[in-house]
Amino acid sequence: MKKIIIAISALALAFVNVARADFTMSGYQEFFAGSADQSTASGAAEHGIDLSGASQGNYSRITANWESTLDSGLNVAGIYQVNARDCSGNRQGNCGVVDLNQAAISGSFGTITVGETFDVGMGWHSRLTAGVPTGEPDGGMLGHFYTGDGGNAYGSGNEFAYAGTAIKMKYNSNIYSGFSFAAGYTPNSAVGGATDNGQVTTVTNGQMASFSDVTHLVAKYSMDMDGVGLTLTYGQQTGNAGRQATIDYNDLEEVTYSAVVSYAGLSVDYRKNEKDNSGTAKNSNTGNDEGTSVCAKYGMGNVGLGACQIDTSMIDASNYTNSAKTRTYSADYNLGGGATIGLVYFDVEQTANSVTKTDVDGIISKLSFGF
Numbered sequence: 001m002k003k004i005i006i007a008i009s010a011l012a013l014a015f016v017n018v019a020r021a022d023f024t025m026s027g028y029q030e031f032f033a034g035s036a037d038q039s040t041a042s043g044a045a046e047h048g049i050d051l052s053g054a055s056q057g058n059y060s061r062i063t064a065n066w067e068s069t070l071d072s073g074l075n076v077a078g079i080y081q082v083n084a085r086d087c088s089g090n091r092q093g094n095c096g097v098v099d100l101n102q103a104a105i106s107g108s109f110g111t112i113t114v115g116e117t118f119d120v121g122m123g124w125h126s127r128l129t130a131g132v133p134t135g136e137p138d139g140g141m142l143g144h145f146y147t148g149d150g151g152n153a154y155g156s157g158n159e160f161a162y163a164g165t166a167i168k169m170k171y172n173s174n175i176y177s178g179f180s181f182a183a184g185y186t187p188n189s190a191v192g193g194a195t196d197n198g199q200v201t202t203v204t205n206g207q208m209a210s211f212s213d214v215t216h217l218v219a220k221y222s223m224d225m226d227g228v229g230l231t232l233t234y235g236q237q238t239g240n241a242g243r244q245a246t247i248d249y250n251d252l253e254e255v256t257y258s259a260v261v262s263y264a265g266l267s268v269d270y271r272k273n274e275k276d277n278s279g280t281a282k283n284s285n286t287g288n289d290e291g292t293s294v295c296a297k298y299g300m301g302n303v304g305l306g307a308c309q310i311d312t313s314m315i316d317a318s319n320y321t322n323s324a325k326t327r328t329y330s331a332d333y334n335l336g337g338g339a340t341i342g343l344v345y346f347d348v349e350q351t352a353n354s355v356t357k358t359d360v361d362g363i364i365s366k367l368s369f370g371f
Helices: 002-020 120-124
Strands: 022-041 052-055 061-069 075-083 098-107 110-116 167-172 179-188 212-225 228-240 252-263 266-276 287-300 303-315 321-336 339-352 355-370
Touching: 120 179, 120 212, 120 228
Parallel strands: none
Antiparallel strands: 022 052, 022 061, 022 355, 061 075, 075 098, 098 110, 110 167, 167 179, 179 212, 212 228, 228 252, 252 266, 266 287, 287 303, 303 321, 321 339, 339 355
């Protein structure tokens, strides 16, 4: 009986705490349709692969936000986000339903966040690859409409786990004369809400897919002069790779930096990440993992225009250089009421040891609703 009373009391206290907080809910839905002309797949010109069709995308979601003020005057806030992801058929690998589950406390010292959340580089480095109309190429929808070469590594277009939501703790400073900094710590980059002491040691194309004890530091400077905005970032990321079977892997050591210039409705950015041989087998040739992106975005009224190019490269275990190039040209129109329609043309090339493995271009339409 005493346990029941205690449980009821705890539940009542939880409702009281919720009642004191400001609570809001929002949602987002997206739908895609597209078609591609793939001239080369896995190095072959005669392959019969030209993907087309429709998709519900990756990011339809419901998000709950709450915010409150403690007796001490500190601000506390949280986010709980549920994604409408289909786990059936050929999407069984896309089953992460809870994507964000975080709480933050803020004050004159800055902001401390814990839980399932993006790392500090996600929101600090310029990422117009996600900010241009349709959110492509960063949104990952291009891959639904072509078949890439899975037998070779081509380098990374973003810093390691930039959009990963493994449980972590991070700190964001306040802004001092345009300067700010952030730090993040992730015990295990492969673990979300589940309890797991061990590191997941999946190896893909000779590279570790996860690291433990990941530390991420980012510095940022922003200024505005006569309507011209400039933001610079520099970040370093480290982590432990460990051993799988009898193979020792190189620890994570990565540098990422970015710059964005904006004026009126125009923004242009540059971002580069250098991971060298992080996550590859020690004493192998594999390494020199680099990625560079250049994007431009322009908005005028209800119309948005954008263009991006991402170049990546990597040296494989045979000491051959592999490279990939992705170009996108996009536009969208805000229909009002939270609805937006967009269109993106894309071109993807993958070259391994001077042999073209993938060559494809296509067009994708997007319809999205925010509510």
